[in-house]
Amino acid sequence: MTIPTLPLSDGYTIPQIGLGTASLNDEQIAPVIVSAIEAGYRHIDTAFRYKNQRGVGKGIRDSGIARQEVFVTTKLDGEFQGNDRAIAGLDECLRQLDLDYVDLLLIHWPLPQRDEYVSTWKTFETLADSGKVRSIGVSNFKPAHLDRLLAETTIRPVANQIQLNPRITRSDQHAYDQAHDIVTVAWSPLGQGKGLLDEPTLQTLAATYGKTPAQVVLRWLTGLGIVAIPRSSNPERLRQNIDIFDFTLTAAEMDAISALDTGAEKRVDSDTSGH
Ligand code: A2P
DSSP, X not given: OOOOEEEOTTSOEEESBOEEOTTOOHHHHHHHHHHHHHHTOOEEEOOGGGXXXXXXXXXXXXXXXXXXXXXXEEEEOGGGOSTTHHHHHHHHHHHHHTOSOEEEEEESOOOTTTOOHHHHHHHHHHHTTTTSEEEEEEESOOHHHHHHHHHHOSSOOSEEEEEOBTTBOOHHHXXXXXXXXXXXXXXXXXXXXXXXXXXXXXXXXXXXXXXXHHHHHHHHHHHTTOEEOOOOOOHHHHHHXXXXXXXXXXXXXXXXXXXXXXXXXXXXXSTTOOO
């Protein structure tokens, strides 16, 4: 199973499906990573906040895959904002992962009330030259936050990881990202398994194509040019979630899925979210 990649603005590429790891601890995640890599995953998403970087690193090593074959993202949250704290933060992530570098380092939340994301980004820019990280990006940023980074700093974020699924389509944010050559990455693309997959529109399309509703959602996302990082600890569903590139939704079907949007975006611009 080969997963397509998207180009990043700095010349690297990112696999369009990755494995989300939030809410699985070190012991739980390591064997899931091995199953995922065996199935064909080449992109793993973790964060300092998830407290599972040791397990993620162990899983990558246990899989036997060469380091350069797998794209690893991690994120630094509020405690690493301001005062060059991100330098020590990245070192700690690499120590926990037991890796020499990560492919993508993200600011986990803008935390606008603290107003430190611009200075944190300037620290990220120095890290981009350190050999310890290839690409730098952001998570849970809105246009106003990105406007400031683009105006006040030098390196453009390659990616913005946001909550996005058929009920929360974030079409304005995705359009903004696209207009600024920023890849949108969707966290919780399956709606956290909370009823989204029962939507009749998704069930009908799944029957049409002989796929599951989850596969239809992931095909919709990838068809929009979005990267998705679904979570699963079930080996069968892990395989299912990358087996999505042998069918194509029509424009009308894509629109029908986008029409499931309820506008109910979760608040993620504070430190209260686990994502
Ligand atoms: P499980 O780990 O038992 O597979 P999200 O990525 O949107 O946060 O959603 C994660 C949830 O969706 C998990 O509870 C996961 O459960 C479930 N899930 C993952 N893949 C599938 C799938 N292909 N079909 C149904 N549920 C899935």
